[in-house]
Amino acid sequence: xxxxxxxxxxxxxxxxxxxxxxxxxxxxxxxxxxxxxxxxxxxxxxxxxxxxxxxxxxxxxxxxxxxxxxxxxxxxxxxxxxxxxxxxxxxxxxxxxxxxxxxxxxxxxxxxxxxxxxxxxxxxxxxxxxxxxxxxxxxxxxxxxxxxxxxxxxxxxxxxxxxxxxxxxxxxxxxxxxxxxxxxxxxxxxxxxxxxxxxxxxxxxxxxxxxxxxxxxxxxxxxxxxxxxxxxxxxxxxxxxxxxxxxxxxxxxxxxxxxxxxxxxxxxxxxxxxxxxxxxxxxxxxxxxxxxxxxxxx
Amino acid sequence: xxxxxxxxxxxxxxxxxxxxxxxxxxxxxxxxxxxxxxxxxxxxxxxxxxxxxxxxxxxxxxxxxxxxxxxxxxxxxxxxxxxxxxxxxxxxxxxxxxxxxxxxxxxxxxxxxxxxxxxxxxxxxxxxxxxxxxxxxxxxxxxxxxxxxxxxxxxxxxx
Numbered sequence: 001x002x003x004x005x006x007x008x009x010x011x012x013x014x015x016x017x018x019x020x021x022x023x024x025x026x027x028x029x030x031x032x033x034x035x036x037x038x039x040x041x042x043x044x045x046x047x048x049x050x051x052x053x054x055x056x057x058x059x060x061x062x063x064x065x066x067x068x069x070x071x072x073x074x075x076x077x078x079x080x081x082x083x084x085x086x087x088x089x090x091x092x093x094x095x096x097x098x099x100x101x102x103x104x105x106x107x108x109x110x111x112x113x114x115x116x117x118x119x120x121x122x123x124x125x126x127x128x129x130x131x132x133x134x135x136x137x138x139x140x141x142x143x144x145x146x147x148x149x150x151x152x153x154x155x156x157x158x159x160x161x162x163x164x165x166x167x168x169x170x171x172x173x174x175x176x177x178x179x180x181x182x183x184x185x186x187x188x189x190x191x192x193x194x195x196x197x198x199x200x201x202x203x204x205x206x207x208x209x210x211x212x213x214x215x216x217x218x219x220x221x222x223x224x225x226x227x228x229x230x231x232x233x234x235x236x237x238x239x240x241x242x243x244x245x246x247x248x249x250x251x252x253x254x255x256x257x258x259x260x261x262x263x264x265x266x267x268x269x270x271x272x273x274x275x276x277x278x279x280x281x282x283x284x285x286x287x288x289x290x291x292x293x294x295x296x297x298x
Numbered sequence: 299x300x301x302x303x304x305x306x307x308x309x310x311x312x313x314x315x316x317x318x319x320x321x322x323x324x325x326x327x328x329x330x331x332x333x334x335x336x337x338x339x340x341x342x343x344x345x346x347x348x349x350x351x352x353x354x355x356x357x358x359x360x361x362x363x364x365x366x367x368x369x370x371x372x373x374x375x376x377x378x379x380x381x382x383x384x385x386x387x388x389x390x391x392x393x394x395x396x397x398x399x400x401x402x403x404x405x406x407x408x409x410x411x412x413x414x415x416x417x418x419x420x421x422x423x424x425x426x427x428x429x430x431x432x433x434x435x436x437x438x439x440x441x442x443x444x445x446x447x448x449x450x451x452x453x454x455x456x457x
Contacts, residue, residue, distance in 0.1 A: 222454045249437060250445045255342035255349070257444040259394070259452025267449070 029130055036131025039124055042190050042276070043117075044268030048074035060084075060138035065111060066220050069204055070147030072111045080137035093129045094122070099167055107157040109145070110165075110204065119170045119189035164205035179275075183283030186276060191269065193284075196224040196261060213290040222261050230289035243281035247272070327384050331393045334379040337372060341444070344369050345436060348424060352432040359427065366421045369439075373414045377407055386453050394453040406451060413443030 046052070051062030060083075061076040078084040085093065085103070092103045100114035101107060108114060120128075150156070170188060172181040187193045198206045199215045213234070214226035226234040235243070242253045247269040250258045258266060269277060344365040351357035385397040399406045416439040423435040 224454075249440050250449065251440050255345040255440075255444075256338075257440060257448040257452075259448035260454050262454075263445070263449030263452075266445075 029134075032127045032130035033134045034131075035124075036127035036129070038271070039120075039128050039190055040131050041268050041271045042186065043192065044265055045077070047264040047268075049077050050074075057138045057140060059132075059135060060140040061142045062140075067111060067204070068217065069111075069151055070145060072109065072145045072147070073143035075142035076138060076140055077132060078135055078138040079133050080139050083139050083141050084137055085132065086137055090126060090129050093132075094125050097125050097128070100161070100165065107154045107161065109151075109154075109157070110160065113192040113195045115165055115206070116189055116192035116195060118165075118167050119185070121169055124190075160203060160205070164203070177282075179279045179282050180286060182276070183279035183281070186272075186280050187283050191265070191280065193227075197227050210290060210292075212284075212287050213292045219261060224261065226290065226292040227284060228287045228290045229285065230291050233292045234289060235284075236289055238285070240278065240281045240285050243284050244274070244277045247277045247280060248274075327381060328389065328392070330379070330381040331384050331389055331395075334384070334395070337375070337379055341369060341372060345439065345444075348420070348432065349436050352429045352436065354429070359424070362424045362432075363421075366417070366424045369417045370414070370421060373410060373417060376410045376413070380406075396451045396453055399451050406447075409443070409447045412446065413439065416442050 040046075046059065048063050048065060049059050049061055050056055051060075054062070056062045057078075059076070059078045061074050063074045065072045065074065076084045079086040081087045088096075088103050095101050096103075096108065097114060097117040097120060099118070100110065100112065117125075170185060173184075176184075194206055194211060196218045197214060198208070198211050199213065200217075201207055212226070212228045213230075215224045218224035228234040229236045231237055238253055245251055245253075246258065247266060249270065250263055250266040252258065257263075269280070272280075347357050347365045348362045351359070351362040380395065380399055382400055384393055385395050385400065386393045387397050416435070420432070420435040420439055423431040
């Protein structure tokens with residue numbers, strides 16, 4: 001009997017010691033979480049993975065994205081083990097972003113922009129994983145996509161991938177400045193600008209030869225404008241500062257304010273550092289001019 | 299006989315009149331879309347004048363004060379510019395006003411007072427003459443007024 005009390009005390013002491021010993025690890029993680037948050041915000045993942053319009057729970061999925069191939073719903077990406085990605089290992093998460101393959105080994109639909117995220121660095125993917133795993137789990141089932149029968153059979157995506165998907169990080173171009181390369185990385189890999197601003201072929205793949213020249217049939221049937229340097233149909237008359245200002249506040253050079261999809265994007269880019277916004281602007285302004293078809297005058 | 303002719307003439311006249319009235323109202327609505335867009339452009343031009351003045355690019359203080367006051371004068375008319383039946387669904391390709399404006403009117407009508415408050419700060423800043431303060435006040439008008447409304451209720455930018 002007299003042994004009981006000391007034993008409990010010992011257990012408590014051990015527990016406290018264990019907690020103290022465990023503390024330094026989460027502190028190191030906290031940096032990864034905040035770096036991940038920065039990238040996550042810049043990529044504006046929330047816009048697709050939260051049903052903001054209907055006050056849905058954060059990252060629990062549900063936002064409808066209308067495409068020519070059907071309506072997709074961003075799934076639950078909270079760390080809930082059953083309905084979210086709580087059971088995904090870091091390696092599985094890495095594979096989803098790098099290769100567009102889910103935890104079961106099934107191909108993901110390219111509506112999830114893994115064609116852009118494949119360019120992310122290993123470190124950035126690890127940070128985004130750390131951030132997501134630190135979020136509140138939500139036990140809410142993801143809505144099934146409403147797509148044509150043909151596309152429901154995921155192995156068919158093998159052909160699409162063979163034709164249109166090139167996997168792997170972007171090698172910085174040595175002839176360009178550090179700022180330009182940073183801007184290119186942010187625009188191509190993180191903020192995935194091309195996913196809306198580049199036209200798509202009939203199979204929904206980006207037409208790289210017309211990169212950034214606008215997509216009249218963008219997500220939600222919205223017209224994403226030409227942002228190449230063409231003076232008439234693009235943003236050739238804008239300065240680097242003009243582009244950076246738009247990314248900060250949504251304001252165009254003639255004091256219009258963007259609405260709809262780009263307004264969602266600006267909610268993310270507004271949180272970037274001014275240096276990062278400038279870098280994106282430098283990169284975007286360096287895009288070769290491509291004349292797009294002039295839209296009907298209104 | 300005479301009565302029948304008279305009645306059918308009156309009937310035809312009525313059809314023509316109703317037709318005119320209907321098309322007139324459609325024209326009115328289209329005019330309302332145009333007036334709205336012109337007023338939005340005017341506000342953009344006012345802001346740009348003030349911004350150029352604050353950056354020392356163009357304009358003068360008296361002009362900037364005029365423009366700031368013009369913005370305040372427009373404000374009470376903004377809700378009236380959103381005549382029902384003038385959404386992007388009613389005028390595809392012409393109107394960029396989302397139908398949610400009218401289905402979510404309470405949320406929509408809460409924005410102009412915020413814009414007005416930001417514009418009052420802008421008038422103060424412009425009259426005060428501190429260019430950094432003017433820049434900050436323009437940012438406030440843009441983010442909390444124009445930007446807040448456009449992000450929720452405006453379709454894509456017209457091209």
